[in-house]
Amino acid sequence: MCSQGMSGQGMILDWNRGALAEGLECYRREAFFAAHEHWESVWLQSEEPEKTFLQALIQTTAAFHHLQRRNTAGAISLLQAALRRLEPYPAVFAGIAVAPFRDALRWWLQALARKDDPLRDPFPQIVLDLPAGEEA
Numbered sequence: 001m002c003s004q005g006m007s008g009q010g011m012i013l014d015w016n017r018g019a020l021a022e023g024l025e026c027y028r029r030e031a032f033f034a035a036h037e038h039w040e041s042v043w044l045q046s047e048e049p050e051k052t053f054l055q056a057l058i059q060t061t062a063a064f065h066h067l068q069r070r071n072t073a074g075a076i077s078l079l080q081a082a083l084r085r086l087e088p089y090p091a092v093f094a095g096i097a098v099a100p101f102r103d104a105l106r107w108w109l110q111a112l113a114r115k116d117d118p119l120r121d122p123f124p125q126i127v128l129d130l131p132a133g134e135e136a
Contacts, residue, residue, distance in 0.1 A: 013042075013050060013094045015128055023061075027126060032065040050094055056085035057126070060105065064123055067112075076112050079105055097129040 015024055023038030036058050043054040063078035083105050091099035104124030111121075 013054075015095055018042075024126060027061060030064070030068075030123060032061040032068065036061040036065065049089075052085050053089060053094055053096075056082040059085070060124075072112055076109065079109050079112075083109070092129045095128055097127040101126060 013020055015021055019038040019041045023035040023042075026032070026035035026038060039054055039058050039061070043051060043058060046054055059078045059082035063075045063082065066072075066074035066078065083102060086098060086102050086105070089098050091097070101124055108124065
């Protein structure tokens with residue numbers, strides 16, 4: 001992992017192989033508990049600033065797992081914590097488009113606060129935003 005601070009592109013984590021790629025695939029299939037497990041193995045070995053960033057993604061997976069089990073209060077709490085952790089990061093960080101993801105998390109929190117049933121809508125996607133020439 002290459003550290004470039006929190007400005008610009010930030011850190012590049014390899015989302016194309018290993019636990020990060022496996023977790024991303026699980027997240028996209030809405031297997032949130034499994035995604036959490038894959039990413040936690042990387043998070044445990046990480047240093048800042050990627051450690052807090054990964055923690056926010058892990059909290060997001062836990063929130064959506066709670067929501068799938070109809071634990072709305074738990075989901076709201078975890079989404080709020082994830083969003084607080086994501087706020088300081090730039091629009092793109094560690095190969096992830098953070099800005100649209102944050103916006104989607106805010107939308108979900110608003111829908112849950114209105115007592116809407118957002119489960120009828122797709123979960124927020126984690127979109128890779130890698131430098132030119134890198135796999136997506």
